[in-house]
Ligand code: ATP
């Protein structure tokens with residue numbers, strides 16, 4: 001078994017530029033290096049239902065949105081298996097057995113789950129399924145024996161939890177599962193891209209996103225409304241870069257060639273930042289530049305999406321084929337897991353014959 005990649009997204013909305021820099025862009029790069037023996041990308045509808053149980057229609061409608069965003073970004077179904085989580089029943093079975101290897105207090109310590117519980121106002125009424133989603137994520141990753149999981153920083157605790165489950169499983173039942181490695185973005189700004197409101201994370205649930213499929217006017221409107229440095233009032237005032245969303249986005253998206261194309265007065269981002277910090281550079285000029293950068297980055301994605309939008313049945317066909325392939329792989333892992341746990345009674349000739357002997361002797 002060689003290098004295997006698995007990752008996914010919740011169909012709770014269209015994908016946004018945080019997804020793009022946090023994980024999607026990396027997936028496409030990994031796909032195109034050809035270094036991986038298998039690549040799986042999952043639309044995590046079952047996970048989305050853990051905090052959207054009363055709104056299944058939202059999840060159902062967003063599956064196609066996520067699939068279109070994948071294809072628009074360049075994921076190629078010939079090289080990368082795109083599938084829908086709920087169509088792989090083996091994932092539930094694996095989760096059920098992994099639940100025995102994790103304590104409630106361990107789950108309660110998960111910082112991402114903690115902050116998501118707060119964000120959703122669950123506090124005293126946390127759905128059990130939501131609380132245990134790190135376990136189901138371990139099932140998703142291990143079902144494909146993934147070695148590499150490219151995700152944003154918020155997923156670190158999930159990967160830790162998965163590794164613990166793998167170690168525990170292998171030590172109790174014998175070597176069966178592989179430990180995955182997290183692959184975080186190298187660019188600091190992309191680890192956890194803030195929302196346009198400057199809040200810690202751009203997130204579908206927080207409504208502070210620039211979506212990959214956004215029309216040019218909407219992108220511009222959002223960029224122009226972006227949070228900057230509230231103390232930078234007049235152009236001549238010195239400006240701060242920390243917490244300044246416009247500069248964080250430039251760190252995440254700007255390529256050197258964009259200066260020549262859109263802002264030839266500056267040689268690079270360092271010069272632009274120095275001028276801003278010194279004073280004498282207005283927010284609007286920086287925002288106009290960022291708008292140009294984002295328009296250039298998003299235009300090809302939006303155009304490709306429009307092409308795929310013309311053939312929705314084809315997109316579902318891709319997901320169906322991908323789900324069939326994913327199910328076969330997960331079934332193999334589940335078989336190995338049940339064998340390791342010795343709950344493969346009917347295949348276990350030794351068990352049956354030794355018990356037959358025992359009862360004969362009685
Ligand atoms: P939700 O609010 O429904 O949880 P989300 O916007 O957090 O949605 P997910 O589907 O939970 O998106 O995340 C999918 C992937 O994108 C994960 O790998 C996650 O780490 C990454 N990701 C999401 N938001 C960001 C962000 N703002 N910056 C970097 N990576 C991100």
Ligand code: MG
Nearest residue numbers: 010154203204
């Ligand atoms: Mg999330």
